[in-house]
Amino acid sequence: MNESLRCPYCRSELPRQSLEVASCLRCSTRHHKHCVAAHGACTILGCEARVVLLGGKRFNLDELAGQLDLGAIPFRVHDGLPEQEPRFLRVEDAIDDSGKGGRARVELVLKQSSVKRGQRVRGSVIVNTPKALIVQRAGLSLETRVETQLASTHSRRATRRKTKVIQREVVFAGQRRGNAGARLVDGVYKMLGKASDRLMTIPAGRREYPFSFHIDLAFAASVHHSHGGEEDHVETELTARVVIPFGQDLTDRQALTIL
Ligand SMILES: [Zn+2]
Ligand SMILES: [Zn+2]
Numbered sequence: 001m002n003e004s005l006r007c008p009y010c011r012s013e014l015p016r017q018s019l020e021v022a023s024c025l026r027c028s029t030r031h032h033k034h035c036v037a038a039h040g041a042c043t044i045l046g047c048e049a050r051v052v053l054l055g056g057k058r059f060n061l062d063e064l065a066g067q068l069d070l071g072a073i074p075f076r077v078h079d080g081l082p083e084q085e086p087r088f089l090r091v092e093d094a095i096d097d098s099g100k101g102g103r104a105r106v107e108l109v110l111k112q113s114s115v116k117r118g119q120r121v122r123g124s125v126i127v128n129t130p131k132a133l134i135v136q137r138a139g140l141s142l143e144t145r146v147e148t149q150l151a152s153t154h155s156r157r158a159t160r161r162k163t164k165v166i167q168r169e170v171v172f173a174g175q176r177r178g179n180a181g182a183r184l185v186d187g188v189y190k191m192l193g194k195a196s197d198r199l200m201t202i203p204a205g206r207r208e209y210p211f212s213f214h215i216d217l218a219f220a221a222s223v224h225h226s227h228g229g230e231e232d233h234v235e236t237e238l239t240a241r242v243v244i245p246f247g248q249d250l251t252d253r254q255a256l257t258i259l
Helices: 034-040 061-067 187-193
Strands: 021-024 028-032 051-054 057-060 072-074 076-079 088-091 095-096 105-110 120-129 133-135 135-153 159-175 199-202 205-214 224-228 230-243 251-257
Touching: 021 095, 034 061, 034 072, 034 159, 051 061, 057 061, 072 159, 076 088, 088 159, 105 230, 120 135, 120 230, 120 251, 133 230
Parallel strands: 105 251
Antiparallel strands: 021 028, 021 051, 051 057, 072 088, 076 159, 088 205, 095 205, 105 120, 120 205, 133 199, 135 159, 135 230, 224 230, 230 251
């Protein structure tokens, strides 16, 4: 069993360097230091201790969160192999422009529409709002789908099969879905605005949140090919989403070609 080699928060492998790994003072569970700091407590149900050991020293998690570069936010694994990248989204300071926006909307802008494996994807999530916007969370998700289309020999109808092979989600502000224990992180609050309990406010105007993440060499390359009535596609898409309580989410999507 190599269960203990995975971080229970992001499910990706734990590195050997002990300075990246924090162990819970109460139950000894190991997490990436960024993951346990982002979560704010040990993720083990019933433990939820807020003190960890890192490099032989005790750290209160608030203290640790303050020291870490919380611009690195872990991606959650929903589908696919945990060790597949991306693991961390790096978010830079938001760029504010108080100019009046039109209707509230979110825009996902990528610096490049294709990226070579082993390189970083860079882009921005831009939120435009004419007045202060109360939101639950803002995040980015990445999905890779395999689509095959087989021409049937018996009829002209083609059989289409779509499978999600990789799904990653990162919430860079606000609460994670389905986890009441999740906590807002101070460093992350600042990026989107002030937080009050579970909701937060994005100020009026245009805010740009620059981000980047790494695409591993093992990541699935984009494929588009057809032969003899058969078609194969492997497609990766990014979605930026701002969740509005009792309202319609603001979303924008961009296709990303992986070379
Ligand atoms: Zn982790
Ligand atoms: Zn614990």
